[in-house]
Amino acid sequence: MTNDHTIHVLGISGSLRQKSYNTSLMRSVYKVLPEGMTLEIADLAALPLFNEDHEKPFPEAVAEFRARIAQADALLIATPEYNSSISGVLKNALDWASRAPQQPLRNKPVAIMGASTGHFGTARAQLHLRQILAHVGALPLIKPDVLVPYAEQAFNADGSLVDDKVRAALQKLLEALADWTRRVKM
């Protein structure tokens, strides 16, 4: 948190797909950011596959990603659901971020959300994500849930959010993340 108490959030979308609904969901957050909060979105495309042989030193893209997490006051993760779990892309990023010596995920406030084309809107992926976040010692926000089922109906062709209920849910999520971050950090 900077001296003016602005909360800097790093957004992580677990999909590399150009027209990803999860990345669109993340971009929609810019329109509902509470006052005193900023959002920057990380790009996971540059991260190599995790390899324990390549930790000393970390590859440059990994070191930069870890530093951005360390500097952020909070994280916002948009997870796709692949085969009832999170995407490999997201798991790979979290594995890199989890490693010693700094362990930048530890004690980091995290809000989660997700969009899928299926019926459950990433409910199963989000449960797995919560399990991983607990293991690495992050501080995930419990409520509200933001689940976007049938995501193709929530966004138009250019990726703009057209579902007012999802927009309202995003706003509540970001307000709750601001409160949670202030409680945890003060």
Ligand SMILES: Cc1cc2nc3c(=O)[nH]c(=O)nc-3n(C[C@H](O)[C@H](O)[C@H](O)COP(=O)(O)O)c2cc1C
């Ligand atoms: C490998 C794979 C597995 C998937 N498994 C699920 C699933 O378990 N549940 C679900 O709702 N959608 C599933 N889907 C559909 C995704 O929800 C859909 O592809 C979605 O658009 C992915 O997120 P994105 O738009 O951010 O890339 C799967 C898609 C892929 C490619």
